[in-house]
Amino acid sequence: MHFAIVNNQRTPPSPNLSGTCPVCERDMIARCGSVRVHHWAHRGKRVCDNWWEPETEWHRNWKNHFAPDWQEVIGHDQHGEKHIADVRTPNGISIEFQYSHLRPEERAAREAFHPNLAWVVSGTRLTRDFPRFTKGKSEFFATRFQGVYSCYFPEEIFPKEWVSSSVPVFFDFREMDSTNPSDINRELLWCLLPGRLSPRPLCLLSTARTSSGGHRPIR
16 A cells, blocks of 8 residues: 555655554554565555555556545445545546456456446556557557547457456556657557447457656546
8 A cells, every 4th residue: 555544644655654554444564665666564464455466666656647635545335345446536437557467356346346447557567468469450440430449359459358348448558667668559548448339349449648758647
């Protein structure tokens, strides 16, 4: 987690700082080493949200494009179950950032739990993902909507585990260590939208232009 409660305030981690978990109210300590991203951790091995996973630098950079009050917002369902959304905007849009592999069962559960959800997924986790995408992009064909394309076999272009998502999935192909990417495909966010244009198995695609530097917020 990036925030714990210290003196009744949401507070980022700092060396030697202690706080409490905003979900379970148990004690937390700030982990501020030189290897992993600075974060809060429960004392011992306790994890109160079973969807929690260690954050990468990519993950944290994306979250930090949004206001602190929008980050790590706790959601509840009618049964009292609690989970933390990476970002939830004031108008009720939830955004989850995913770098590591995610089991299909957990992906579906998160999509059912978080309202108005969109994913932002790293397209560079596996070395084959971006070359596969650039090769398959030749199979896109334009629709009557500007910037929106369709394709017959999205599972041959995008990582298969995301093709069946019930919500929009944005793919970020920009590499963390690239300060001057030359490929325009890396400078765009490609959004895989659920749905079809006709009875044929088509998948809707759209592009969102990014800014020239760093990682980019969704507008």
